[in-house]
Every structure is written in C-alpha cells, then in structure tokens.
Amino acid sequence: MKITVRAFARFREFFGGQFDIEVPEHARVRDAVRAIARSRPGGGEVLLDAEGDVQRSVIVLVNRARVAGEARETLRLEEGDEITIYPPVAGG
Amino acid sequence: MIEVIRQDFDPGVLIDSARKPGTGAVVSFLGVVRDDGITSMDLEAYEEVARDELSRIRDRAMERFGLETVTIVHRIGTLAVGDHIVLIVVGASHRAAAFSACEFIIDSIKESVPIWKKEYTAEGARWVPGEHG
Numbered sequence: 001m002k003i004t005v006r007a008f009a010r011f012r013e014f015f016g017g018q019f020d021i022e023v024p025e026h027a028r029v030r031d032a033v034r035a036i037a038r039s040r041p042g043g044g045e046v047l048l049d050a051e052g053d054v055q056r057s058v059i060v061l062v063n064r065a066r067v068a069g070e071a072r073e074t075l076r077l078e079e080g081d082e083i084t085i086y087p088p089v090a091g092g
Numbered sequence: 093m094i095e096v097i098r099q100d101f102d103p104g105v106l107i108d109s110a111r112k113p114g115t116g117a118v119v120s121f122l123g124v125v126r127d128d129g130i131t132s133m134d135l136e137a138y139e140e141v142a143r144d145e146l147s148r149i150r151d152r153a154m155e156r157f158g159l160e161t162v163t164i165v166h167r168i169g170t171l172a173v174g175d176h177i178v179l180i181v182v183g184a185s186h187r188a189a190a191f192s193a194c195e196f197i198i199d200s201i202k203e204s205v206p207i208w209k210k211e212y213t214a215e216g217a218r219w220v221p222g223e224h225g
Contacts, residue, residue, distance in 0.1 A: 087222060
C-alpha cells in the first residue's frame with residue numbers, strides 16, 4: 001500500500017520534503033521508517049539504531065498526530081496515511 | 093493571536109493590542125537573532141502543526157494562569173542578525189501570573205513546536221541542535 005512521507009529540517013535535506021513509499025499491508029510505523037531509511041544510501045544511520053529500531057531522537061507523526069512510546073514501533077498504518085519525521089525542534 | 097509568518101511584525105503594536113479593561117499587567121518576550129558569528133539564519137516550520145501546537149500552548153497557559161490575552165507570533169524564512177524571531181505577549185490581571193505565563197510559553201515552544209533553525213557562517217551551514225526529543 002502507498003503512504004505519504006513528509007520530512008523536515010535535516011531529514012528533509014537527506015530524504016526529500018514529501019514523497020510516497022510502498023509498504024506492505026498493515027505495516028507498522030517501524031516498517032515505514034525502515035522503508036524511508038532504505039530510500040537513500042546511508043539512510044539507516046540517520047533514522048535507525050543498531051537493532052534497526054527507530055532512533056529515539058527521531059520524532060514521528062502519523063496524520064499530524066505525534067506517536068509516542070511503544071506505538072512509535074508498533075502502530076499499524078493504513079493506505080493513504082501520512083507519516084512525518086523530524087529531528088528535535090529548535091524554535092523560539 | 094497565533095501566527096507563523098514570514099514578514100516582520102511591530103512589537104509595540106502587538107503589546108498595545110494586548111490591553112483589555114481587566115488587564116493590569118502586560119509581559120512580553122521578544123526573541124531576536126543573536127550574533128554568534130553567523131551571516132544569516134533560516135527558520136523552517138511544519139507550519140500546520142506548528143500553528144496547532146502554538147494554539148494548544150496558548151490554551152494551556154490561559155487555563156493554568158488565568159490570563160486575559162495571549163499573542164504568539166513566530167517568524168520563519170531567512171533572518172539576519174538582530175531580526176525578530178518570536179514575540180510572546182501575555183496580558184493578565186496581575187504581574188505574577190503574566191511573568192510566569194510568559195516563561196511557560198517560551199519554554200513550551202522550545203520543547204514541542206516543530207520549528208528548526210539553520211545558521212549560515214563564513215565556513216558553512218549548521219543546524220541548531222534541538223534540546224528536546
């Protein structure tokens with residue numbers, strides 16, 4: 001199924017600001033982030049830790065709602081969902 | 093008023109507009125681009141989510157401190173040293189609540205609003221590291 005990816009700041013520079021990726025039906029957030037990581041050489045070092053899980057410093061939103069805790073790995077996605085990744089914020 | 097905008101703003105006008113009949117204290121915080129040896133700074137935002145999050149922070153502050161008014165304006169785009177970055181104006185009945193609320197709002201912005209800064213220097217560019225994950 002197809003999901004839309006949005007990325008900001010240094011992740012936007014690395015992966016692009018908005019694009020679609022294909023993931024398996026009922027893919028979880030972790031699967032999507034791994035697919036994003038595979039979309040560019042070296043992407044794994046940017047988004048994943050040594051175990052292939054999402055780095056703690058990567059902030060993840062699904063359909064504009066922040067995903068926290070265990071759901072960062074396990075929340076299941078639906079066709080057409082929008083997943084957003086960005087680094088820690090630095091405004092103000 | 094909650095805004096994420098490219099154009100500059102007039103702090104005096106926004107501070108004046110915070111006054112209501114029940115207001116006894118207006119406290120403002122104005123963030124400006126510091127000269128850290130930079131030539132310019134780019135501010136990037138996830139604009140829709142940034143506005144939503146600023147509105148949530150305003151609502152929390154209004155409820156927690158019993159405020160009369162809250163104005164938050166945050167700029168994005170390319171800024172130079174000395175330019176305005178962010179203005180917070182808090183109107184309250186008494187000063188203690190206004191001071192506390194203003195600090196609460198700027199601390200909350202730095203913690204959760206999706207805005208990032210990239211600094212440009214003679215040697216190149218660097219992202220300002222965020223303090224909160």
